[in-house]
Amino acid sequence: MTVRRSPPIPPLSLAVAAAVLALPPASPAAAASRVHTIIIDKMKFGPAPAGIHTGDTIIWVNRDMFKHSATARDKSFNVDLPPNSRGKTLIRHSGTIAFYCIYHPGMTGSLSVAK
Amino acid sequence: MINKLVLCGACALLMLSGPAIAQKAAAPNDAEIAHIAYTAGQLDEDAGKQALARSHNKAVRSFAETMIRDHGAVNAQALALVKKLHVTPQDNATSEALTKQAKEKARELGKLSGSAFDRAYIQNEVAFHRTVNGALKTTLIPSAHSTELKSLLETGLTLFEEHQKHAEQLAAKLR
Numbered sequence: 638m639t640v641r642r643s644p645p646i647p648p649l650s651l652a653v654a655a656a657v658l659a660l661p662p663a664s665p666a667a668a669a670s671r672v673h674t675i676i677i678d679k680m681k682f683g684p685a686p687a688g689i690h691t692g693d694t695i696i697w698v699n700r701d702m703f704k705h706s707a708t709a710r711d712k713s714f715n716v717d718l719p720p721n722s723r724g725k726t727l728i729r730h731s732g733t734i735a736f737y738c739i740y741h742p743g744m745t746g747s748l749s750v751a752k
Numbered sequence: 753m754i755n756k757l758v759l760c761g762a763c764a765l766l767m768l769s770g771p772a773i774a775q776k777a778a779a780p781n782d783a784e785i786a787h788i789a790y791t792a793g794q795l796d797e798d799a800g801k802q803a804l805a806r807s808h809n810k811a812v813r814s815f816a817e818t819m820i821r822d823h824g825a826v827n828a829q830a831l832a833l834v835k836k837l838h839v840t841p842q843d844n845a846t847s848e849a850l851t852k853q854a855k856e857k858a859r860e861l862g863k864l865s866g867s868a869f870d871r872a873y874i875q876n877e878v879a880f881h882r883t884v885n886g887a888l889k890t891t892l893i894p895s896a897h898s899t900e901l902k903s904l905l906e907t908g909l910t911l912f913e914e915h916q917k918h919a920e921q922l923a924a925k926l927r
Contacts, residue, residue, distance in 0.1 A: 680910045702825045703911065720825065740818045742921065743914045 672696060675746070677705055677718065682736075682746040689750045695726045705744070710735045779895035783842035786834050789892060789905060791847040792884045793823040793830070795854040799880070802858055803873050812870045815922055819877070819915065826908050833900055846887075854880075867926070874923045881916035885909060 670692040676683040678700040689695070697707045699718035707716045707726065711734060716724040728734075731752045738744040780788070796819050803816035834841055857876055864872055888909045896902040 679907065680914055702829060702907075703822050740814075740821075741911075741914045741918065743917045 670694065674698060675707075677701060677707075677738075677744075680741060680744060682707075682738075682744055685746055685748050687749070689728060689748055691728055691731050691750060691752055693728050693750075695728060695748070696723055697725065698723045704740060705738045706740060707736055708739045710737065715739075780844065780846070780891070781842070782837070782896060782898050782901055783839050784844045784846070785892050785896055785905070786830060786839060786901065787841035787843055788846045788850070788887070789908065790827055790830050790841055791850055792880075793827040793908075795850060796877075796880060797823045797827075799854065799858065799861075799873070799876070802861060803869075806861070806865060806869050807873065809867075809870045809926075811922060811925070812874060815874070815877070815918060818918075822911055822915070826904070826911065829904055833904055837898055837900065839898075839901075871923070871926045874919055874926055877919040878916060878923055881912050881919060885912050885916060888912070 671688075671690070672694045673686040673689055674696045675685060676698045680701065680703070695707075697716055697718055699705050699720065699722050702720045704720060705718045707714065707718065707724070709715065713729060713734060714726040714736075716726055718724050728748070728750050731750045734748040734750060736746055736748065800816040800819035800823075804813060804820075807813055807816065861869060861872055861876070888905055893902060893905045893909065896905055
């Protein structure tokens, strides 16, 4: 009786497999970008959500009868928000991003963005 | 017959730097309040239009555009509300006094140009908003009977307080 043997596994393939197994499991939360909402009402920005990461999107909802903007002081975004409208911003960098309304400079807020 | 309180309100509105009149009298009714608030908004829109016609300063022009847009939005809401409430805004001594004073100021500003105009316009915006905000807080909002009118006046006050701060910041930069 003839026993058929599998071909030997090349040492390089073994090394790659070992390296892959050694990696920590991918975190689904880290991989998927998320959408956060900030409401503007009665001449105020609502609280900035926690847990913002680069690649996430901010939806700005303007519930006022007045035109507003969400404008980053570092110029990384500038969204014009007509009355009762919404707009969005893709967050591209980490850190603290201060923002304000260019039409009503007393309206301010800040985003805390992790990598 | 001239309503004493409305006259009182007119004095308080006009006395930009003087002491407010403490005398108490009958409160203005909703029709008078609506007229005063609408008139104040319209006058500031007109002042904004004058600024756009005379000023070349980017910050001043941007401020004027915001005044025209914001006061226009509040007044559009006010018109819709009085229609809904079947209230006919009633002309009164305060509205007339505000209008008279604004016309005089517009004539005065019309003689200025360049940075002199910019400074005078913004200083007047500070004074105008301070006066109207004071009247809203002490007389108009407390006297409003309709909850919807009161709510609109409160929204207006939040907005106009922001306008006042904005004007104060600009005035400091234009000195």
